Amino acid sequence: MELSWAEGSMSCRSRGCFPPGPLRxxxxxxxxxxxxxxxxxxxxxxxxxxxxxxxxxxxxxxSFSVSFQAHLxxxxxxxxxxxxxxxxxxxxxxxxxVPEHIPHAISVSLPLWTDAVDHELGLDRVLNAxxxxxxxxxxxxxxRRLAEVCQxxxxxxxxxxxxxxxxxxxxxxxxxFVADQALKQLGCQLGVENQCRMVTxxxxxxxxxxxxxxxxDCRLRVFVLFVPDDRIFQIAHTFWQHTGLGISSRFxxxxxxxxxxxxxxxxxxxxxxxxxxxxxxxSPRTGPCRYIFKPSSQISSTIINPTPITPEDESATSYDxxxxxxxxxxxxxxxxxxxxRCRIVDILxxxxxxxxxxxxxxxxxxxxxxxxxxTEDNVYLYPSGMSSIFFAHQIAMTVHSQIQPNKPxxxxxxxxxxxxDTLKIIEKWGPGAxxxxxxxxxxxxxxxxxxEHNDLIGDPKIVALFCxxxxxxxxxSPDLIRIRNLADRYGFLVIIDVTIGNFWNxxxxxxxxxxxxxxxxxxxxxxxxxxxxLIVNPKSKFFDLSKAILDGDGSYKEGIYEDVYFGExxxxxxxxxxxxxxxxxxxxxxxxxLCKYLRELKASDPHQLIIDINYPRFTTPENYEACRRKPxxxxxxxxxxxxxxPKAAHTFYDSLxxxxxxxxxTNFTLASPYVILAHFKRLEWAAKYGVDANLIRVxxxxxxxxxLLQTFKLALDQAMLASxx
Numbered sequence: 001m002e003l004s005w006a007e008g009s010m011s012c013r014s015r016g017c018f019p020p021g022p023l024r025x026x027x028x029x030x031x032x033x034x035x036x037x038x039x040x041x042x043x044x045x046x047x048x049x050x051x052x053x054x055x056x057x058x059x060x061x062x063s064f065s066v067s068f069q070a071h072l073x074x075x076x077x078x079x080x081x082x083x084x085x086x087x088x089x090x091x092x093x094x095x096x097x098v099p100e101h102i103p104h105a106i107s108v109s110l111p112l113w114t115d116a117v118d119h120e121l122g123l124d125r126v127l128n129a130x131x132x133x134x135x136x137x138x139x140x141x142x143x144r145r146l147a148e149v150c151q152x153x154x155x156x157x158x159x160x161x162x163x164x165x166x167x168x169x170x171x172x173x174x175x176x177f178v179a180d181q182a183l184k185q186l187g188c189q190l191g192v193e194n195q196c197r198m199v200t201x202x203x204x205x206x207x208x209x210x211x212x213x214x215x216x217d218c219r220l221r222v223f224v225l226f227v228p229d230d231r232i233f234q235i236a237h238t239f240w241q242h243t244g245l246g247i248s249s250r251f252x253x254x255x256x257x258x259x260x261x262x263x264x265x266x267x268x269x270x271x272x273x274x275x276x277x278x279x280x281x282x283s284p285r286t287g288p289c290r291y292i293f294k295p296s297s298q299i300s301s302t303i304i305n306p307t308p309i310t311p312e313d314e315s316a317t318s319y320d321x322x323x324x325x326x327x328x329x330x331x332x333x334x335x336x337x338x339x340x341r342c343r344i345v346d347i348l349x350x351x352x353x354x355x356x357x358x359x360x361x362x363x364x365x366x367x368x369x370x371x372x373x374x375t376e377d378n379v380y381l382y383p384s385g386m387s388s389i390f391f392a393h394q395i396a397m398t399v400h401s402q403i404q405p406n407k408p409x410x411x412x413x414x415x416x417x418x419x420x421d422t423l424k425i426i427e428k429w430g431p432g433a434x435x436x437x438x439x440x441x442x443x444x445x446x447x448x449x450x451x452e453h454n455d456l457i458g459d460p461k462i463v464a465l466f467c468x469x470x471x472x473x474x475x476x477s478p479d480l481i482r483i484r485n486l487a488d489r490y491g492f493l494v495i496i497d498v499t500i501g502n503f504w505n506x507x508x509x510x511x512x513x514x515x516x517x518x519x520x521x522x523x524x525x526x527x528x529x530x531x532x533x534l535i536v537n538p539k540s541k542f543f544d545l546s547k548a549i550l551d552g553d554g555s556y557k558e559g560i561y562e563d564v565y566f567g568e569x570x571x572x573x574x575x576x577x578x579x580x581x582x583x584x585x586x587x588x589x590x591x592x593x594l595c596k597y598l599r600e601l602k603a604s605d606p607h608q609l610i611i612d613i614n615y616p617r618f619t620t621p622e623n624y625e626a627c628r629r630k631p632x633x634x635x636x637x638x639x640x641x642x643x644x645x646p647k648a649a650h651t652f653y654d655s656l657x658x659x660x661x662x663x664x665x666t667n668f669t670l671a672s673p674y675v676i677l678a679h680f681k682r683l684e685w686a687a688k689y690g691v692d693a694n695l696i697r698v699x700x701x702x703x704x705x706x707x708l709l710q711t712f713k714l715a716l717d718q719a720m721l722a723s724x725x
Contacts, residue, residue, distance in 0.1 A: 095129030098661045099668065104140075104249050104528050104572075106520060107661040107670065108132040113650040116673045120680035134662045135530055136241045136386060136421075140249035145256055150224045154199050161233035162226045163240060164252070166383070166564040170245040171198055171223040177239045178232055181428070186231060195228040203255045220255050222247060242421050242428065244384030248530060250568045333567025336574040340519075341376035343577060344533060347503045348374060350581075372538025374509070380534040380550065381565045385499060385518025386421050388532035389466075390429075392514045394560060396464035396493045397430050398549050399542055403491075410460030413447065413492075415439055415467040416478055417689045420678045422466060422497065430463070437689035439467070439476050440620065444483070451490045464493040469501050469508050470624060472664075473640045473674045473697045474690060475614040477623040480511040487513075493542055499665070501616075504584050505633040506624070513540040519573055521665025522637060525583055529572040531565065583667060583702060588634025591700040592617065594708055595639050601716065609648055609720055611692075615639040638664055640674070640697045645723060649673075649694040652719035657711050664699035669708065672697045 092098055094115055097105030108130055110116045118126045130138065139147075143164060150162050165171040179193035204219040227233050240246040382388040393412070400409055411432045414423050416439025426433040434450060436443035451462065465487060470477040480496070487494045496512040502522050509515055517523070519531035536546045552559030595615045602610045616624040617635040624635070643649035653660070658669040662677055674697035679686040683693050700708070 092659060094126065095131050097132035098659050098670070099527060102528050103253070105132045106135055106527050106530060107659070107663040107666070108134070108138065109659065110661050110673075110677075111654075113653045113673055113676075116676045117680075120676060135249065136244050136246075136384065137662075139237075140252065142249050142252040142256055143247060146222070146247075146252040147224075149256075149259065150199070150201055150222070153201075154224070155226065157228075159229045160226050161230060161236075162224050163233070163236045164247045165223045165225065165245060166247050166251065166566065167562055168198070168200075168223050169562060170243075170564065171225045173243070173245065174225055174236055174239045177428075178227060178235050181235045181238070182232060185235065192228070192232060196232070197226050199224040199226065203258050220251070220258065222251075222255060242386065242424050243390045244382075244386035244530070244532070245390070245564075248383060248566050248569050250529075250572070251566045254568065333570055336567070336570045337381055337563070337565065338376065339574050340381060340531075340533075340570060340577065341379040343574075343580075344379050344503060344535070345374055345376050347580065348507075348509060348535075350504070372543060374535075374538055378536045378538055378547075380536075380561055381519075381563070381570065382532035382534060383565050383569070384530045385497075385516065385520055385532040386425070388516040388518075388534040389422055389495075389497065390425050391560065392495045392516050392534055393425055393429060393464070393466075395514065395546050395549050396495065398560070399493060399545050400461070400463045402545060402549075404461065408460045410454070410462050412463045413465040415443065415447065415465055415483070416471045416476055417474055417686075417691055418466065418468055418497075419472050422468075426466060431460070434462075439471060439478050441479070444479060448486060451486060455490065462490060462492040464495050466495045466497070468497040468499070469506060469627065470616045470619070470636070472500055472638070473614070473695060475500070475616050475619045475636075475639060477616055477620045477627070479623050480508060480627060484511045493540075500636055500638055501627075502584060502636065502665075504581060505588070505629060505636055506627045507629050507633075508627050509535070509537055510539065511627070513537055513542050514546065518665075519577070520663070522584060522587070523580055523665075524573055524576040525580070525665065525667040526576045527663060527666040527668075527670075529569050529576065531569060531573045584634070584637075586702050587637035587700055590703070590705055590708060591615070591637045591639060592635060593705050594700060594712060597709055598641065598712070607720065607723065608644055609716070609723055610641055611644050611694075612642045613639060614642070637700045638697065639700070640695050642692050643694045643696070643719070646694055648719045648723045649696060651722035652715050653696055655718035656715040664697070666699055666701055668701040669703055669711075670699045670701070672699075 092100045092109035092111070094109060094111060096109045097103075098107040098109050099105060100109075110119060110126075115126055131141075132138065133140075147162050147164055150164070151160065155162070163171075163174060165174065175193060175196045175198070178196055182192040201222040201224050202219060203222065225236065227236050380388070380391075382391065396412065397409060409431050411434050412426050412430065414426055414433045414435045414437075417437045423433060423435065434447075436447055453459070454461065465483060467478045467480075467483070469480065480494075483494060493513040494511065495514045495516065496508050497516050497518075498506060498508055499516075499518040499521055501508065503517065513536075515535040515537065517533050517535075519533055520529070524531065536543060536550070540546070547553070548559075550559055550561040595613060595617065598610065598613050599618065602608075602613060615635060628635075641652075643652065653671065653673055656671055658671050659666075660671045662672055663670060664672075673695075675683065675686055675691055675693050675695050679691065687693065
């Protein structure tokens with residue numbers, strides 16, 4: 001239906017299965033001189049109701065509320081944050097957030113190669129300079145401040161440390177992991193789990209901070225896992241890193257603001273001890289964990305000195321709004337999550353002709369394995385990409401245990417060289433992994449031989465195959481057609497990480513049972529929020545069982561899925577992703593032009609400065625083309641360069657006048673000495689799979705093409721000069 005009002009116009013579409021509530025949310029908004037072009041609403045909603053709701057959509061600080069017309073005019077015609085017109089020589093100094101001055105930045109500046117090396121060596125000159133970092137590796141200062149509050153209130157000894165989680169299940173998963181790994185790594189036979197205790201930390205205030213006007217419930221609950229000492233804390237932090245299940249920096253910031261919104265005598269946060277005894281032990285190697293928690297006596301205490309909130313803290317939200325454009329009000333967090341799920345579905349079902357107008361009702365192409373239609377009910381949001389991978393693995397193991405309840409569980413396959421924590425999850429939870437690190441034809445042949453051998457001698461069946469499309473950092477694309485055929489023949493799940501390919505460039509859902517994607521990367525683009533998604537393919541033969549495991553049905557009445565994606569993170573993600581398609585198109589163009597230039601340079605260079613340029617257009621191109629969206633899909637914004645010598649690699653990196661640090665998929669170009677940061681302790685092992693220490697990974701942004709070309713040319717000239725000395 002089309003609705004036209006005097007205040008503005010908006011094309012709307014009705015969809016089935018509406019949840020209760022006044023507004024499902026924006027599905028797609030574009031910044032480029034357009035009004036928001038889609039709203040999804042209940043069929044019986046009248047324009048007056050929608051107008052009233054949009055009049056309430058204000059900035060998150062609650063500092064203003066506008067009419068429908070003014071809201072659209074002043075809020076939805078803003079351009080997205082674009083990188084500076086010219087890349088400056090020293091964008092950000094060592095240890096500063098990338099981008100600079102962003103309170104929730106997910107990258108940190110490592111401008112020199114030696115900075116990255118010294119970071120991995122743990123040298124004070126780098127560690128002491130860090131003001132930010134990738135959230136699963138670096139504990140944000142707001143999270144540290146909140147942990148200090150918790151420790152001050154309830155640590156039993158001076159050696160106790162704590163980790164903060166958004167749910168009881170997540171905290172207990174960590175406790176079980178700590179007990180399992182303490183035995184393996186430290187030889188602790190008994191007592192570690194008994195020394196880990198859980199405390200719930202309820203934070204609320206009788207008065208709202210000005211930053212949260214419009215929110216009806218200011219109570220937040222943190223689940224605090226206390227561990228006995230620093231050694232065990234390092235294991236707990238490994239869980240945080242692998243699974244991405246810790247609280248977010250926005251979550252911690254909100255808690256701190258609530259604590260500091262009143263005087264100490266009025267804030268009265270509540271600490272409730274849930275249990276100082278361990279939950280029944282379930283090893284993380286036995287498959288998905290389920291927990292039943294009995295009520296316990298409650299003990300309350302008051303924080304004497306809540307952390308004060310500085311004027312700088314209070315201004316952070318308004319700065320974020322001014323730089324990036326408006327958020328929905330915090331009261332719309334549920335609508336923002338629904339919007340994200342709908343947006344993902346619509347992008348996956350989009351056609352090239354409608355990509356830049358409105359969303360279509362196009363179905364996925366038909367599969368011989370089923371006739372189900374993808375809906376937002378098949379999309380699950382997680383606080384990070386790794387948490388979606390973690391739970392995809394949990395689903396796969398549970399599927400196996402239900403289909404073959406009386407048989408031992410086999411290992412899973414990691415096909416191709418993956419992001420480091422994906423392999424760690426498969427290795428540390430469940431029976432382990434078969435690793436096929438090259439991910440090409442020979443590995444497929446070896447995989448098929450393994451499957452045939454297991455079937456012949458009656459070994460436990462393979463649980464699942466994990467792969468990336470394409471892979472990080474070599475940009476290899478596996479043969480999904482052949483993998484799908486093997487999966488159907490031998491009965492294992494296929495789980496594909498499409499973070500690098502992204503939802504628009506490639507169509508891989510027909511080949512997978514579960515699709516995972518880090519929303520932190522290009523879907524967001526701004527580098528200021530984390531998020532992940534898990535999509536259950538409705539055409540998978542495991543669909544019904546997977547949904548039952550997630551949602552709860554019969555023996556899975558509780559379900560393993562819980563929505564722990566913090567509302568403010570979802571709101572920020574919803575805002576950032578409104579112009580996803582137009583950004584992908586521009587980044588595709590920039591990266592292709594840059595890679596063509598580099599390939600031409602490599603071909604004409606008699607000195608062979610560059611060994612290889614890895615990009616899906618040129619790396620395993622047949623496999624990528626088989627899944628590239630046609631027409632419209634490109635080759636993405638990530639590539640990597642392998643240099644012939646350390647000197648050339650170091651000089652190029654140091655001379656490159658872009659942002660430099662971890663992460664990818666940003667709206668600004670971001671370079672990284674990826675192998676140093678991800679595999680510093682296993683460089684020889686990585687090199688066996690073609691992942692060389694002299695590799696530099698580049699995530700291309702939205703900058704002007706000619707500016708990018710000139711920037712890379714200057715850095716390559718310096719590398720050439722250095723290699724001749």
